[in-house]
Amino acid sequence: MAQINPSILSADFARLAEEAKAVEGADWLHVDVMDNHFVPNLTLGVPIVESLRRATETPLDCHLMIEDPDRWAPQYVEAGAGSVTFHAEAAAAPVRLAREIRAKGARASMALKPATPIEPYEDLLPELDMLLIMTVEPGFGGQPFLDVMLPKIRRTRELISKHGLELWLQVDGGVSATTIERCAEAGADVFVAGSAVYGAKDPADAVRTLRSMAERSTASAPWACGH
Numbered sequence: 200m201a202q203i204n205p206s207i208l209s210a211d212f213a214r215l216a217e218e219a220k221a222v223e224g225a226d227w228l229h230v231d232v233m234d235n236h237f238v239p240n241l242t243l244g245v246p247i248v249e250s251l252r253r254a255t256e257t258p259l260d261c262h263l264m265i266e267d268p269d270r271w272a273p274q275y276v277e278a279g280a281g282s283v284t285f286h287a288e289a290a291a292a293p294v295r296l297a298r299e300i301r302a303k304g305a306r307a308s309m310a311l312k313p314a315t316p317i318e319p320y321e322d323l324l325p326e327l328d329m330l331l332i333m334t335v336e337p338g339f340g341g342q343p344f345l346d347v348m349l350p351k352i353r354r355t356r357e358l359i360s361k362h363g364l365e366l367w368l369q370v371d372g373g374v375s376a377t378t379i380e381r382c383a384e385a386g387a388d389v390f391v392a393g394s395a396v397y398g399a400k401d402p403a404d405a406v407r408t409l410r411s412m413a414e415r416s417t418a419s420a421p422w423a424c425g426h
């Protein structure tokens with residue numbers, strides 16, 4: 200089943216609780232944590248995640264675009280995140296960190312920037328619940344989708360199938376009604392959408408539309424059966 204995770208990076212930060220409620224019905228709320236070091240932008244941290252946890256029933260999918268995730272990621276689990284994504288380029292000990300996130304009770308996920316290949320991480324995949332392939336350079340919403348990432352999505356789906364893993368494959372960046380079908384056909388099953396959801400007149404309806412487009416595109420994919 201396709202999952203749609205609205206990215207609060209495109210929400211109105213002065214009304215975060217209302218903006219979170221506006222997309223109830225989404226699978227997860229994608230929370231973009233940026234430290235102005237790993238990426239050239241600054242957003243929010245642990246206290247706001249704690250507040251969001253109280254403001255919505257939707258589980259929180261925290262994407263840490265930060266340096267030193269080995270130190271900070273466990274605090275996001277304690278703050279109430281149901282899934283925590285750290286970047287492969289930033290983690291000093293990704294296996295140890297994934298195990299710690301899981302041991303604390305959240306789903307462990309690792310992200311790859313566009314220029315980072317999947318192949319060196321093949322042996323780590325069983326340690327993860329989700330792999331995030333960035334389809335823009337991380338840091339800002341509203342950027343155009345990088346379709347040169349489609350082969351990497353395909354290769355990652357093949358590795359997941361080869362190893363028989365129950366790993367979710369998330370894409371983030373430029374996902375919209377014009378790009379989601381290509382991502383789904385390539386093998387993604389979790390879709391982060393910022394401007395395509397919060398830029399819509401009815402964000403909840405945008406979530407439903409994106410989900411049905413993705414589901415139609417993957418209905419006959421062998422890896423999607425029973426998903």
Ligand SMILES: O=C(CO)[C@H](O)[C@H](O)COP(=O)(O)O
Nearest residue numbers: 206337338340341373393394
């Ligand atoms: O991680 C991100 C940027 O680093 C955002 O989640 C992403 O860009 C979503 O915004 P949009 O759908 O508008 O591209």
